[in-house]
Amino acid sequence: MGDITSNDTAARPVVIGAGPAGLTAAYQLGKAGRTATVLEATEIVGGISQTAERDGWRFDIGGHRFFTKVKPVQNLWHEILPDEDFLLRPRMSRIFYKGKFYDYPLKAFNALGNLGIIEAVRCVLSYLWARLNPPKDQTTFEGFVAARFGWRLYRIFFKTYTEKVWGVPADGLQADFAAQRIKNLSLLSAIWNAVTPSRNQKDITSLIEEFEYPRHGPGMMWERCHELVLDQGSDVHFRQPVVKVRHADGNATHVVADAAEGLVEHACTDVVSSMPIPLLVQAMDPPAPEDVQLAAKSLQFRDFLTVALVVPEADGFPDNWIYIHAPEVEVGRVQNFGSWSPQMIPEPGKTCLGLEYFVNEGDELWGADDADLIAQGTQEMIRLGLLEEGRVEKGYVVRMPKAYPMYDATYKENVEILRRWLDENVANVHPVGRNGMHRYNNQDHSMYTAMLTVENIVTGSAHDVWEVNVEAEYHEELSENDE
Numbered sequence: 239m240g241d242i243t244s245n246d247t248a249a250r251p252v253v254i255g256a257g258p259a260g261l262t263a264a265y266q267l268g269k270a271g272r273t274a275t276v277l278e279a280t281e282i283v284g285g286i287s288q289t290a291e292r293d294g295w296r297f298d299i300g301g302h303r304f305f306t307k308v309k310p311v312q313n314l315w316h317e318i319l320p321d322e323d324f325l326l327r328p329r330m331s332r333i334f335y336k337g338k339f340y341d342y343p344l345k346a347f348n349a350l351g352n353l354g355i356i357e358a359v360r361c362v363l364s365y366l367w368a369r370l371n372p373p374k375d376q377t378t379f380e381g382f383v384a385a386r387f388g389w390r391l392y393r394i395f396f397k398t399y400t401e402k403v404w405g406v407p408a409d410g411l412q413a414d415f416a417a418q419r420i421k422n423l424s425l426l427s428a429i430w431n432a433v434t435p436s437r438n439q440k441d442i443t444s445l446i447e448e449f450e451y452p453r454h455g456p457g458m459m460w461e462r463c464h465e466l467v468l469d470q471g472s473d474v475h476f477r478q479p480v481v482k483v484r485h486a487d488g489n490a491t492h493v494v495a496d497a498a499e500g501l502v503e504h505a506c507t508d509v510v511s512s513m514p515i516p517l518l519v520q521a522m523d524p525p526a527p528e529d530v531q532l533a534a535k536s537l538q539f540r541d542f543l544t545v546a547l548v549v550p551e552a553d554g555f556p557d558n559w560i561y562i563h564a565p566e567v568e569v570g571r572v573q574n575f576g577s578w579s580p581q582m583i584p585e586p587g588k589t590c591l592g593l594e595y596f597v598n599e600g601d602e603l604w605g606a607d608d609a610d611l612i613a614q615g616t617q618e619m620i621r622l623g624l625l626e627e628g629r630v631e632k633g634y635v636v637r638m639p640k641a642y643p644m645y646d647a648t649y650k651e652n653v654e655i656l657r658r659w660l661d662e663n664v665a666n667v668h669p670v671g672r673n674g675m676h677r678y679n680n681q682d683h684s685m686y687t688a689m690l691t692v693e694n695i696v697t698g699s700a701h702d703v704w705e706v707n708v709e710a711e712y713h714e715e716l717s718e719n720d721e
């Protein structure tokens with residue numbers, strides 16, 4: 239590393255990352271009269287919740303429903319973005335399996351009916367078998383789901399997609415994230431719910447059937463928040479990845495970013511960090527001990543790319559997205575961005591389909607030419623019967639590294655090691671957000687952890703942000719995962 243220049247401002251809070259967590263932190267700090275320096279590695283705000291734009295076409299990285307049970311987060315969304323910029327969208331999504339569409343979240347009778355009487359009977363028998371002989375190891379995703387739905391339904395509706403997302407066999411994944419979403423639901427309770435919808439069930443359903451969505455995609459929220467943060471007097475520096483955090487006597491003193499002009503050092507009072515927690519720990523100067531570095535290196539991520547295909551509107555579908563459970567193609571899910579917001583589509587009579595591929599940075603798909611990916615995506619859609627030949631007018635590719643923190647067998651203890659070391663050695667460094675806490679979350683969790691952290695900094699309160707669980711209440715649906 240070359241010379242380091244100082245940015246010459248007095249020490250103040252430094253926020254790492256201009257995604258939902260980072261910008262929420264900066265905005266809340268600004269409201270409390272504490273201006274901050276925000277350092278962002280890329281040239282765009284919003285992180286995974288950005289709106290990517292190419293030639294006027296807007297793409298969501300995945301599809302971001304704005305939906306939360308956490309009132310302060312809901313209020314903040316509406317404080318940042320005027321009501322007229324929100325659309326209230328109907329939610330529709332289905333699973334495409336063996337040429338048929340299945341309702342998603344899965345509905346017991348629709349699923350069993352679609353499978354046909356013979357397969358439905360097999361599934362029910364397989365479920366009864368699993369009740370009598372439950373899988374021994376239910377700490378894995380596979381064991382957890384098979385115990386609740388039987389092996390046959392597990393293989394049809396859970397295994398293929400989950401393995402596409404995570405790139406490892408489902409028996410190597412932890413049950414945690416399934417448990418978080420599926421909770422106590424089983425085939426039996428799903429059938430029971432279908433026959434006798436309880437009040438609670440109705441409440442859950444109505445909550446998820448509509449969601450809010452900024453008319454230009456999720457990034458619109460963060461573009462506006464960025465403006466507000468600048469108005470408050472904070473600075474946001476783009477293309478300044480944080481590479482070093484200097485610390486002494488139990489606190490961070492300076493954050494060093496790698497800018498075009500060389501390394502720039504920012505004196506800090508506190509650091510709110512939404513950068514991946516393993517990289518944060520590895521950036522510590524003096525360095526963390528070997529065992530802590532090892533825990534950091536062991537944390538894994540899954541990466542993501544979207545192949546966006548422009549097609550005539552008539553070739554789209556009413557769903558926001560469709561899960562592709564066919565193992566013979568690599569695409570995992572297809573978004574119809576026009577179904578999210580017509581204002582994402584700049585040409586009348588057209589729509590844009592976002593084909594999602596779950597990849598590892600550096601693997602064959604990640605490194606493939608855009609033209610080859612567009613050709614592959616087009617061919618897979620034709621093979622599935624979801625598009626006819628000659629319908630794709632143009633295509634784009636958007637890559638998103640570290641889209642998913644991996645929940646492997648050792649992630650929990652590794653996160654715990656990093657968390658404890660940070661607590662004990664750099665008490666003014668506050669991890670927040672998704673990769674910031676290695677938590678498979680939605681925006682509301684990222685924002686809420688940032689909001690509570692700022693409250694801790696400003697008022698001296700002692701919220702334990704590691705205990706925040708915004709999802710407990712509303713993901714009680716028959717689903718493996720929304721993302």
Ligand SMILES: Cc1cc2nc3c(=O)[nH]c(=O)nc-3n(C[C@H](O)[C@H](O)[C@H](O)COP(=O)(O)OP(=O)(O)OC[C@H]3O[C@@H](n4cnc5c(N)ncnc54)[C@H](O)[C@@H]3O)c2cc1C
Binds near residue numbers: 512681
């Ligand atoms: C496919 C998919 C679908 C999703 N659907 C939904 C949904 O429907 N609803 C919902 O609410 N959420 C959804 N999410 C989750 C949502 O995207 C995240 O919860 C949210 O973006 C996390 O915000 P964050 O600020 O914690 O992290 P990020 O969005 O990851 O932002 C972190 C920021 O930090 C920057 N950064 C990283 N390293 C450094 C560094 N060294 N120095 C400086 N900056 C750095 C990054 O460039 C980025 O801008 C989805 C996610 C995926 C992958």
